Amino acid sequence: MIRTVVAAMLALRAGALVARAASRRPRAVLRAAKKSTSAEPLTTNFEAAAASVVAKPQRLPLPAKTRKTVAFNQQYLCAGCGCLLPPEHEIDHIVPVALNGSDALSNLQALCKPCHQQKTRDQRHTILDAVKKEPPVVEEKEVKRVPPLKLNDQQRAAVEASTEPIRVVAGPGTGKTRVLTRRVAHLVESGARASSVLALTFTNRAANELRERLEEEINPQDASSISVGTFHRVCLTMLRDDVEALESPIKRGFAVYDQAAMIKLCGRCIAEKPPVGLGWDKSEIKPARVQSAISSLKNAGFDASSYADLTKEGYGDRIVSRVFDLYEKTLQQRNAVDFDDMLSLTARLLEHSPATRAKYAGRWKHVLVDEFQDTNGVQYDVLKLLASDSVFVVGDSDQAIYGWRGADYENQQRYDDDFGARLLKLERNYRSAQPILSAASAVVESTTRRRDALSLEGREGSLVPSIVELEDQDDEARWIADVCVRAEGDVAVLYRTNAQSRAVERELLKAGVSYQLLHAKGFFERKEIRDVLAYLRLLAYPKDDDAFERVANVPPRAVGPRSLERLRVQALEGGEGMLHAAANAKSPVPARAASNLKVFTDALDELRELQQATSTPIPAEEGHAGPLVGSMAWFLLEVLARTGYEHYLRHESVDGADRWRNVRELANLAAPYAAGELVEFLDTLALVQDQDMAADDTEEKTPPKVRLMTVHASKGLEFQTVIIAGCEEGLLPHYYATADKDGEELAQAVDEERRLLYVAMTRAKESLALTRARTRLTWGVSRQMEASRFLDEIPADLRRDVRVAAPPSSSRRRRWSSSRRRSDGMLAGF
DNA sequence: ACCCCTAACTCCTCA
DNA sequence: AGTTAGGGGT
Numbered sequence: 001m002i003r004t005v006v007a008a009m010l011a012l013r014a015g016a017l018v019a020r021a022a023s024r025r026p027r028a029v030l031r032a033a034k035k036s037t038s039a040e041p042l043t044t045n046f047e048a049a050a051a052s053v054v055a056k057p058q059r060l061p062l063p064a065k066t067r068k069t070v071a072f073n074q075q076y077l078c079a080g081c082g083c084l085l086p087p088e089h090e091i092d093h094i095v096p097v098a099l100n101g102s103d104a105l106s107n108l109q110a111l112c113k114p115c116h117q118q119k120t121r122d123q124r125h126t127i128l129d130a131v132k133k134e135p136p137v138v139e140e141k142e143v144k145r146v147p148p149l150k151l152n153d154q155q156r157a158a159v160e161a162s163t164e165p166i167r168v169v170a171g172p173g174t175g176k177t178r179v180l181t182r183r184v185a186h187l188v189e190s191g192a193r194a195s196s197v198l199a200l201t202f203t204n205r206a207a208n209e210l211r212e213r214l215e216e217e218i219n220p221q222d223a224s225s226i227s228v229g230t231f232h233r234v235c236l237t238m239l240r241d242d243v244e245a246l247e248s249p250i251k252r253g254f255a256v257y258d259q260a261a262m263i264k265l266c267g268r269c270i271a272e273k274p275p276v277g278l279g280w281d282k283s284e285i286k287p288a289r290v291q292s293a294i295s296s297l298k299n300a301g302f303d304a305s306s307y308a309d310l311t312k313e314g315y316g317d318r319i320v321s322r323v324f325d326l327y328e329k330t331l332q333q334r335n336a337v338d339f340d341d342m343l344s345l346t347a348r349l350l351e352h353s354p355a356t357r358a359k360y361a362g363r364w365k366h367v368l369v370d371e372f373q374d375t376n377g378v379q380y381d382v383l384k385l386l387a388s389d390s391v392f393v394v395g396d397s398d399q400a401i402y403g404w405r406g407a408d409y410e411n412q413q414r415y416d417d418d419f420g421a422r423l424l425k426l427e428r429n430y431r432s433a434q435p436i437l438s439a440a441s442a443v444v445e446s447t448t449r450r451r452d453a454l455s456l457e458g459r460e461g462s463l464v465p466s467i468v469e470l471e472d473q474d475d476e477a478r479w480i481a482d483v484c485v486r487a488e489g490d491v492a493v494l495y496r497t498n499a500q501s502r503a504v505e506r507e508l509l510k511a512g513v514s515y516q517l518l519h520a521k522g523f524f525e526r527k528e529i530r531d532v533l534a535y536l537r538l539l540a541y542p543k544d545d546d547a548f549e550r551v552a553n554v555p556p557r558a559v560g561p562r563s564l565e566r567l568r569v570q571a572l573e574g575g576e577g578m579l580h581a582a583a584n585a586k587s588p589v590p591a592r593a594a595s596n597l598k599v600f601t602d603a604l605d606e607l608r609e610l611q612q613a614t615s616t617p618i619p620a621e622e623g624h625a626g627p628l629v630g631s632m633a634w635f636l637l638e639v640l641a642r643t644g645y646e647h648y649l650r651h652e653s654v655d656g657a658d659r660w661r662n663v664r665e666l667a668n669l670a671a672p673y674a675a676g677e678l679v680e681f682l683d684t685l686a687l688v689q690d691q692d693m694a695a696d697d698t699e700e701k702t703p704p705k706v707r708l709m710t711v712h713a714s715k716g717l718e719f720q721t722v723i724i725a726g727c728e729e730g731l732l733p734h735y736y737a738t739a740d741k742d743g744e745e746l747a748q749a750v751d752e753e754r755r756l757l758y759v760a761m762t763r764a765k766e767s768l769a770l771t772r773a774r775t776r777l778t779w780g781v782s783r784q785m786e787a788s789r790f791l792d793e794i795p796a797d798l799r800r801d802v803r804v805a806a807p808p809s810s811s812r813r814r815r816w817s818s819s820r821r822r823s824d825g826m827l828a829g830f
Numbered sequence: 831a832c833c834c835c836t837a838a839c840t841c842c843t844c845a
Numbered sequence: 846a847g848t849t850a851g852g853g854g855t
């Protein structure tokens with residue numbers, strides 16, 4: 001019923017092809033390095049490392065190329081005499097003094113060769129001790145690792161609680177997912193039907209993980225009949241099934257608009273000439289701003305007409321109101337719903353159609369919600385309308401980081417009041433070493449807002465977080481790459497904004513470290529992918545003018561802007577959408593364009609028939625290569641062949657081969673679907689903006705140990721080593737959080753940024769480093785950056801401050817340019 | 831209508 | 846720095 005995200009889809013990640021192509025060689029290098037490590041294990045403390053360096057200069061298992069890169073890109077201060085280690089000081093001579101005393105991140109302190117040779121072992125130890133602050137004494141309480149299947153008392157209390165409304169306050173790493181899955185298992189064991197359970201999450205990744213864990217926990221049939229999905233996915237499914245019950249111009253077979261499409265539509269409403277748009281200047285009235293305004297209005301329960309009324313009374317924004325009105329009209333003309341409608345129309349559906357509400361409330365007796373602190377008002381309404389027998393929500397207001405899209409952790413309070421919920425807590429953290437957890441808690445406790453009182457208890461460990469100060473974003477990236485080269489276990493590089501990934505990627509490539517970039521979109525933002533999807537959308541949703549305008553002249557069909565404009569007007573008059581208008585294009589449209597369009601629309605009609613006729617794939621004949629006839633992959637390629645897009649892309653665009661490979665990648669995603677399941681396929685793509693990493697091992701035997709992602713994307717994950725880059729004022733907290741704000745509004749925004757850091761820090765299991773650059777290049781200008789205010793909130797005994805000296809810039813630049821000249825295709829383009 | 835180059839704008843986060 | 850929108854040439 002709720003279609004699961006197909007496994008193959010999860011193999012996809014942003015920029016998959018790029019990353020794969022670029023990291024082919026480095027991966028081999030990495031394997032070689034691994035091999036030599038296992039022959040001669042990496043020493044785990046300063047003493048052993050020092051001894052082995054003396055005995056065998058070659059012993060650090062870094063390939064020659066990498067070694068060089070590291071040696072001249074990263075410079076160190078000698079921990080003994082404080083001298084700057086010269087660039088020609090190869091890595092072998094640098095004695096790593098472990099970060100945090102762990103060898104996982106071993107590049108922070110080094111001794112110069114003379115110092116190293118002069119000092120005795122004990123003296124070196126003293127130096128190390130002086131550098132390394134005394135780790136806080138962690139009370140040796142019996143903090144044992146609980147075996148996987150055993151629950152602690154708090155967890156058991158939550159799992160076995162009666163079916164009254166429950167709210168569980170679950171700190172980071174406290175086994176929230178385990179409690180959820182066990183709770184479901186418990187419900188099923190105590191007689192609930194598996195199909196009567198609905199589990200709601202906020203991200204696809206969380207949904208997939210939950211589903212996987214349920215399969216381990218519960219017998220397969222039951223596990224598969226449990227409904228698991230994101231709010232958006234579940235709402236979309238209900239809306240598709242029951243849209244008729246809704247009094248609305250939106251009809252069955254509606255298109256779904258994601259945020260990019262929403263912004264584009266706002267732009268059209270603002271800038272197009274009057275019958276179609278308002279004829280304003282797009283550079284003055286920013287589509288993205290208006291879209292976000294409309295989005296928050298929708299989340300606040302307004303529609304275009306109620307907001308127009310408000311505006312008449314002088315409260316609303318007249319400009320937003322005008323655009324809102326036209327935006328809604330256009331969506332209706334196109335029979336499309338946007339991401340916000342998906343929720344609000346479902347809420348309306350449940351509210352105004354008692355039959356529909358009864359249907360779903362009857363189906364789902366047990367509703368569970370993960371990450372409840374991230375619910376927005378409309379989602380809360382949906383939950384309230386769905387809730388019948390038992391409701392079980394899990395959340396942690398300290399991890400609320402989605403306020404910007406309307407989430408309000410105060411919904412937890414509303415829930416407590418509305419449902420009379422019982423409150424339970426999970427306070428034992430099985431993930432992070434205690435100093436990391438303490439440091440993170442210190443940050444989040446610096447808030448002024450009311451919190452759920454949690455006293456978290458972490459794992460044993462004595463490594464305090466490192467706070468690393470570097471010269472600029474390139475030094476920062478080099479330092480990070482260097483850590484990644486030597487880290488044992490998995491590493492995550494977390495940052496506030498996606499743009500920060502670029503420098504790090506570059507250095508990782510140079511250092512030969514394979515990495516995975518988790519960028520929300522990326523792949524789907526590529527022109528060729530958007531084009532192909534527009535073709536499919538146009539087939540599924542004939543009134544989707546956005547899709548039409550995108551592909552009408554790709555490949556070139558002599559349909560220029562003038563012709564498109566005329567078609568828009570004719571579509572408005574005909575009321576049937578631009579595709580229909582194109583099939584019957586009349587006089588102001590040039591004859592050549594009109595006849596080309598006729599050929600185009602005829603081809604689409606044929607394809608649509610083909611698509612509708614093919615409900616199941618036809619098994620391939622023996623030895624027949626290529627996608628299964630009747631599958632979505634086959635259909636997709638058929639569409640591209642018959643519309644001329646394939647030829648256009650492969651032979652007439654600059655890097656046709658690469659682009660075509662991306663299209664093939666998309667076809668792989670389409671393979672599990674039958675051609676007849678076009679809408680399902682498009683829905684899945686529309687809702688999966690988030691890339692999953694778990695299924696990556698389908699292709700890669702060894703998953704890359706380094707992952708790059710935003711803090712938001714890291715939520716719910718954990719890593720051995722975490723590096724949080726860019727801990728600077730303006731980045732974390734971000735400019736937008738502090739700009740043009742004061743008083744309560746400012747406090748709220750800064751608080752959310754603070755929680756963001758808390759979420760990031762609590763991803764770390766063993767070691768954690770927070771880096772910042774003194775200057776950073778933004779918009780082509782180098783700016784001075786202050787340390788993030790949140791860094792001051794970490795007490796001195798829970799941190800280790802490190803300054804990495806800047807290499808002399810002149811020599812660095814020379815090195816840079818010479819290495820740039822030498823660069824092969826792999827680094828071409830930098 | 832299409833192509834290329836310059837100028838201006840942009841970099842928050844996700845379903 | 847990197848991307849895209851629009852202006853000018855063909």
